[in-house]
Amino acid sequence: MTGHTRPAQPEYRPPTEATVKQLYATAFRCGKPECPRPLYRMNNETGETILNSRIAHIHARRQGGPRWDQQMPEADNRSAGNLLPLCLEHAAEVDETPAHYPADLLREWKREQLREYDTIQRAWPITDDQAAEAVERSFGPQQEATATAAAAAVAHVARCASRLVETSRQQRRSAADAAAAWQAMRARWAQRLGPFFAPDTGDRLTPDEAQVEPPRRDTEECESALRSTLRAAKEATEPVATDLVAELGAVRVVSRALGPWCDQVEHEVRALVGAAAKWDRSDSGDSAWSQAVARLETAVQALGAAWHEEEACSQPPQPTVRQSEATACPPAA
Template sequence: MSSEDNRNISNLVLLCIEHSHEVDDFPDNYPADMLRQWKKSQFDEHQLINRGWPLTDSEAGQALGASFQTLDHHHAGAILEVVRAAERVLLTARDARRGPAVQAVAWRAAKDRAHTSVGWDHNGNTIYAELSALETRQCREALEQALAQACEMLAPVVSDLKIELAAALASRPSIEPWVSWVSNAAENVVAASGAWPNTPELDDNDHFESTLDNLSAAKNALTATWRGEQAQVPPPEQEIEVPEVERDLMNEHLDLLERARPYARVAHLPYNEGLRAELVQAASVAASIPPVVSALTRGLDATCLLAVAVSANAGDDILTSLVEEDAQRRPLSVAFFMLAETVRTSKRLDRPVVQQHAEAAFLALWEGVDWSDLDSWETNDLNLRTALSIAAWVTSPLAVEERLANAIRQNPDVLLALVVACVEWVEEHDSSTGELLGLRRRYRTIPPWFPVNAIVEGAGTIAQVTVDSFGETAEDSPESLLSQVLWIVERGSK
């Protein structure tokens, strides 16, 4: 056999080293036919191993089905964990809501305890005390703290839910819309848990429960989709719904006044520029608070008094500069009140430089106002009657009467605006409970500076309203208020 034939693959038999030497050393014991049979057996065994487990098409289908059933069974744990996590969110949210509910009940109880009779008004109606600003702030802070704690309790369980949702989505991407629904619903639960309805009764509303219902519906729809059942379609994706909580502007105003009251009680506190700026800004809003008995401690007069008290210990240069700024305040009643209070306070503290400057600024303001301009009679300035009374005290009732009379003659259109601005505000209470029913405008008296003659002269072209024997009209429209004035004038002339 040639060397090439000897090395040909057809002459190859794979043996271990030991047996290859034995075959070579004893060729008679291992004839060629035996070796060829060995080689054939090796090849057949190799083919069988390469083929693996022989399966028919039917057997292969059964194997695939069994494999997918095993996969579904394995992935079922993902949706079960989502259900457990969602239920934990629901249970935790309801449990956490108890804290704010307890604080709301305590706040309501404090309000009830404070609601006691403290006297009566000029009509004999009982006046009731309200919860102090300090107690109100404490109750509000306790409620806000409980709401914050509720959100803290929910944070970890909502995070767990989102982790399980991510795992479920990785197992089955087709459920993404329902996963997003559950996630958004959980965020809405957190947002609702951090808010409480700002109502006088401090009762919870149905918004919180509706967010829980939405999360439960989302969870049920997701599990139904997972099982291949008909499921509720997820709603369109929206931003996280945070209930709009109306700001309690009056309570904010009362808190501001409470922070400033120490300056009116003691004389050593230094000038607080920031606090004074807050107060004069609040004064422009307080000008729209009617000057009635229940508003004495929070109205424009109290706000301006505290603003001046906060700056009482400032130097003369600062105070004279503040006087110039105060003369420009609007509505007009704010400027009049601020300057008048500065005159009174500087006189009490023996600050002649500031007093003289404030007096001069007040007179300049009075002389500079064009009362014939309708813009001077702002409808949201409910304290002009008092401001004009201050002007009459600084100048004289006759001087104020003449200025206003000239304004009417120059521009008859200001007549009704003047009548509305100079009316009294009256509180109406329930005669049995003393509860405040509302406010109304009514002329019961006419100020000594009121331009009666000019009013009577200009009223001829304005339709009159029926006035009863008590001087009352059915409404408090400008025409009705004018008719009340004319009724008082007519009775006074008899």
């Protein structure tokens, strides 16, 4: 004889405000180990504390949701043991990619969060109004959907930016090899023809100072090889950049306030694609491309910080006006 299975409800009620107050009274920072973000943050200008977290369910309260357990009674589903305060990013992440965050892992995070509280005795005792705000922002349908969409979009931008940088870096190695071959060929010709001296002073000159160049045939061969690698870099980075710009459009849709930061990231994306298609022969350190990478990474970090409201500034940094670099090999067509 089989046991009776309780019919599953399609959706449970959100936790009570009293349960939420209990959660915040026994936790100080995000429940994901190694994440330092506090559950509330301090506004440096006003001194007020601002909710910097959401409450994640270990087992979803809706049928079909992340880690849904149809055998779990509603009372257990709404209890503190099934709830985990996390920063905004990780609260969205554990629900967006539930396969990476199984229930057993989240329960271990929960235990670690409580152990940390027992050790440091730091938490966020909150008022009834703050508990109501946490419930609304964590479980209100519109706020929940908007926060999840915004978190997913910002996370996608960060992933696309990392992919763009890595793609560009891989392609840059080929360009560096081609440029090194060009320089080696010039050095061989200079060694054959040198040394060089200034006619008026007799001072020894470098090949560049003496303006000694190899035969045009050899130069064209090396230049063609470098152009080929730059063209490949452009072809490899442009599709990734297109995906990144599309993700920025999604961020703008779910959060109009992040528009200026998205504009900054898009500006740096286009700058990096342009830098990846150029090579300055006089710049042995390839600083123009390296600076473009650094500016993009900074812009993406600023976008994430603005979404988390971690920065006091109300506007993103303005794009830097760049002087055009003289390149031995112009941009790939």
